[in-house]
Amino acid sequence: MERQSNLADLVSNAVNGAQVVDLHTHLFAPQLTGMNLAGIDELLTYHYLIAEVLRFESVTPEWLLSQPKSVQADLVWQSLFVDRTPLSEAASGVITVLSAFGLDPQSKNLREARAFFSARDPVSHLDEVLRIAGVDHVTMTNDPLDPLERKSWDEKPEIDSRFLSALRIDPILNDWPSSFKSLRSNGYDVSVDLDDQDVAEVRRFLDDWIGKMRPRYLAVSLPDSFSYPEDSQRNCLIRSAVMPTCREHALPFAMMIGVRRQVNRRLAGAGDGVGLADLTAIERLADDHPDNRFLVTTLARENLHGLCVVARKFANVLPFGCWWFMNNPSLVEDTTLMRLEMLGRSFVPQHSDARILEQLIYKWSHARRSIARALTTRYEALEDSGRVITKDDVKRDVTALMSGVASEWLGLTC
Ligand code: FIX
Ligand code: ZN
Numbered sequence: 001m002e003r004q005s006n007l008a009d010l011v012s013n014a015v016n017g018a019q020v021v022d023l024h025t026h027l028f029a030p031q032l033t034g035m036n037l038a039g040i041d042e043l044l045t046y047h048y049l050i051a052e053v054l055r056f057e058s059v060t061p062e063w064l065l066s067q068p069k070s071v072q073a074d075l076v077w078q079s080l081f082v083d084r085t086p087l088s089e090a091a092s093g094v095i096t097v098l099s100a101f102g103l104d105p106q107s108k109n110l111r112e113a114r115a116f117f118s119a120r121d122p123v124s125h126l127d128e129v130l131r132i133a134g135v136d137h138v139t140m141t142n143d144p145l146d147p148l149e150r151k152s153w154d155e156k157p158e159i160d161s162r163f164l165s166a167l168r169i170d171p172i173l174n175d176w177p178s179s180f181k182s183l184r185s186n187g188y189d190v191s192v193d194l195d196d197q198d199v200a201e202v203r204r205f206l207d208d209w210i211g212k213m214r215p216r217y218l219a220v221s222l223p224d225s226f227s228y229p230e231d232s233q234r235n236c237l238i239r240s241a242v243m244p245t246c247r248e249h250a251l252p253f254a255m256m257i258g259v260r261r262q263v264n265r266r267l268a269g270a271g272d273g274v275g276l277a278d279l280t281a282i283e284r285l286a287d288d289h290p291d292n293r294f295l296v297t298t299l300a301r302e303n304l305h306g307l308c309v310v311a312r313k314f315a316n317v318l319p320f321g322c323w324w325f326m327n328n329p330s331l332v333e334d335t336t337l338m339r340l341e342m343l344g345r346s347f348v349p350q351h352s353d354a355r356i357l358e359q360l361i362y363k364w365s366h367a368r369r370s371i372a373r374a375l376t377t378r379y380e381a382l383e384d385s386g387r388v389i390t391k392d393d394v395k396r397d398v399t400a401l402m403s404g405v406a407s408e409w410l411g412l413t414c
Contacts, residue, residue, distance in 0.1 A: 007376060007379055007380065007383070007389065008372075008376045010391065010394055011372050011375050011376045011379065011394055011398070012368075012369075012372040012376070014372075014394045014395055014398040015368045015371055015372040015375065015398050015402065016134075016368055016372070017134075018134065018398050018399060018401075018402035018403065019134055019135070019136040019402065019403055020133070020134055020135045020136060020137075020364055020402050020403060021135075021136055021137045021139075021402070021403040021406040021407050021410065021412065022135050022137065022138050022139055022351055022352050022354075022360070022364075022406075023139050023295070023320055023321065023348055023351040023406045023409075023410070024139055024141065024166070024219075024254070024256075024320070024321060024351040024352075024353060025138050025139060025140065025141070025351070025352050025353060025354045025355075025360075026140075026141050026353065026354065026355040027138050027140060027163075027354055027355070027357060027360075028140055028163070029140065029157070029159045029160045029162075029163035030122065030123070030126065030160060031152070031157035031158060031159050031160060032140075032149065032152040032153070032157065032159075033152055034148055034152070035148060035149065035152070036357065037355060037356045037357065038117070038122075038125070038356060038357040038358060039114075039117035039118070039356075039358075040073065040110055040113040040114055040116075040117050041069045041070050041072075041073040041110075041114070042069070042356040043094050043097060043356050043358060043359065044072070044073035044076040044077055044094065044110075045069050045072045045073050045076065046090060046355060046356060046359070047267075047268075047269040047270035047355075048088075048090035048270070049076050049080065049090050049091065049094075050064065050065070050072070050076070050267065050269075050270040051267060051270040051271075052080060052088055052090065052091065053075060053076045053079050053080055054267070054270075056079050056080070056083075056084065057075065057079050059075070060266075061264075061266040061267050061268070061270075062266065065268055073110060074109075074110060077109070077110055081094070081095075081105075082108055089327065089328045089329065089366070092362075092366075093359065093362035093363065093366065094362070096361060096362035096365055096366065097358045097359070097361050097362050098113060100132050100361050100362075100365075101116060103116055125357075126357065129357050129358055129360055129361060130162065130360070132361050133360035133361045133363075133364045133365070134364060134368075135352075135360055135364060136162065136403065137162055137163075137164055137403075137407075137410075137412065138162060138163050138164070138354075138360070139163075139164045139165075139166050139216060139351075139410070140163055140164065140165050140166060141166055141168045141219070142165045142166060142167055142168060142213055142215065143168045143170070143171075144167070144205075144209045144212075144213070145171050145172075145179065145182045145183075145186075150186075153209075153212050153213060154212075156212075164215075164216045164410060164412075165213040165214060165215045165216065166215050166216055166217050166218075166219050166254065167206070167209055167210065167213055167215035167217070167218045167219065168218075168219045168220070169206075169218060169219070169220055169242070170220050170221055172202065172237060173220045173222075173234045173237055173238065173242070174220070174221075174222070174223075174234065176192070176194060176233040176234070176237065177192055177233075180192050180194075180198070183201070183202070183205055186205075188201045188202070188204065188205050189201050190202065194233050194236055194237070199236070199237070199240045199241050202237060202241040203241050203244070203245055206218070206241060206242075206245045207245065210245070210249050210251070215251065216251070216252075216410040216411060216412075217246075217251050217252040217253065217254045217295060217409075217410070218242060218245070218246055218251055218252075218253050218254070219253070219254035219255075219256070219295075220253075220254070220255060220256070221255075221256040221257075221259050222255055222256065222257045222258075222259070222277075223257075223258075223259060223260060223261070223275065224257070224258045224259075224260055224274070224275025224276055224277045224299075224300070225275070225277075226255075226257055226277060226278075226281055227278060227281050228281040228282075228284050228285050229284060229288075238285070239288075243289050243292050246292050246293075247289075247291055247292055250411070252292075252293040252294065252295050252318075252409055253292060253293070253294055253295070254294075254295040254296075254297075254320075255282070255294060255295070255296050255297075256296075256297050256298075256299070256323060257277045257281075257282075257296065257297070257298050257299065257303070258274055258275055258276070258277045258298045258299030258300045258303060259272055259273075259274065259275075259299050259324075260272065260273040260274060260275045274299045274300050274325055275299075275300065276300045276302055276303060277298055277299075277300065277303050279298075279303060279306045279307060279310050282294065282296055282307070282310050282314075282317060283310055283313065283314065286310070286313075286314035286316050286317050287314065289316075290316060291316075292316060293316045293318070293409065294314075294316060294317045294318070295318050295320050295348075295409060296310075296311075296317055296318065296319055296320070297319065297320050297321045297322075297323045297351075298323070299323050299324055299325060299326065301326060301331060301335075304319075304326070304335050304338070305338060307319050308338060308339055308342040308343055309342070311342075311343055311346070311347070312342060312343065318346070318347060318348065318405070318409055319339060319343070319347045319348070320347065320348035320351060320406075321348060321349070321350050321351035321353075322335050322336075322349075322350055322367075323351075323353065324353060327350075327353065327363070327367075329366055329369065329370045330370075332349070332350060332366075332367055332370035332371070332374075333370040333371075333373050333374050334374075335349075336349045336350075336370060336371050336374035336375070337374040337377055337378065340374060340375065340378045341378070345397050345400045345401055345405070346405065347405065348401070348405050348406045348409075349367070349371050349374075349401050349402075350363075350364075350367040350371065352364060352367075371401065371402075375394075375397065375398070375401075379393075379394075
């Protein structure tokens with residue numbers, strides 16, 4: 001069978017033209033004041049680049065992190081972009097952003113970039129970033145135990161409808177012996193014991209914040225050691241508070257598994273590592289709770305195949321994204337191809353995890369390339385088997401992958 005010679009172009013045009021629903025970021029709606037990060041100094045001091053510059057420069061992490069952001073950014077620029085070729089994914093992302101705004105990626109210093117970003121009007125800048133990135137909806141990460149964030153939500157902001165909230169409950173699930181104190185100081189009658197009364201209070205806390213934030217899902221990041229079932233406070237909270245709350249409000253529970261926090265404390269925000277998780281925990285959880293829905297991503301590459309198998313057994317599990325250390329073009333292409341082969345289009349290929357507004361531009365343009373390549377490979381295999389791939393097939397699949405499946409799970413389609 002003769003192959004449509006323009007198949008790769010057809011797919012890449014469709015993927016590049018598709019609007020995206022971004023399932024997980026650390027960006028904030030403009031109404032949640034004081035938390036938005038943007039501009040060249042923030043881009044260059046992204047924790048991915050802090051870890052990288054410390055591999056080349058003989059400064060201590062303590063010294064680097066104690067410097068003003070502009071000093072850190074100057075060092076990162078000199079070290080990773082001027083003295084060396086910006087080969088890493090995180091570094092090349094900055095190049096993509098600068099190029100998108102017509103700034104000189106070969107510049108010897110940051111003068112031009114700083115002047116450009118500081119002259120931007122924040123409202124039109126946000127519109128332009130979303131337009132260039134082709135992103136329709138941005139899901140935030142909202143922590144009600146963060147004092148700054150709580151204060152913003154208590155003012156009942158009218159959130160920009162392009163931003164969706166996600167109720168993040170890491171402290172409660174990962175460190176009850178400390179977080180119960182924060183709940184107490186917020187008016188919830190809880191104790192360290194986590195008895196039935198405490199669980200009822202946690203449910204009241206979750207209900208209250210679901211009411212305030214209107215989240216699209218509840219979320220947690222979990223260590224590689226996460227296990228279920230087990231006799232632990234975390235599991236007690238998942239079973240008795242999170243699962244019933246998610247069911248009652250028809251919300252998915254997002255689990256990001258495999259992070260080993262602070263393997264190098266000296267690096268602070270850049271100091272987290274990766275570990276291999278035991279995915280039988282997801283099987284048991286999904287099996288015990290057939291009326292709950294689970295969005296799952298894993299940090300270890302070695303876990304991603306197992307996660308596809310779990311999703312084949314449990315339709316209430318949706319693999320999403322190539323998280324963090326997985327967000328490299330080669331791994332995104334590989335992972336997307338494997339997911340297409342094992343799950344058809346019933347997964348969400350990528351989320352940006354953007355922390356700095358302009359990162360949406362590079363994280364999505366790079367992801368689009370990898371996704372298009374994987375989809376093309378799959379279509380070529382289908383054509384070799386005798387199925388003609390039409391423009392409509394491509395449009396339908398690309399829409400599902402870039403926005404449709406995420407929209408469905410986030411309740412945007414009802
Ligand atoms: O836990 C998370 O949501 C992680 O994505 C972050 O904590 C991490 O620092 C990150 O930015 C990864 O991309
Ligand atoms: Zn994240």
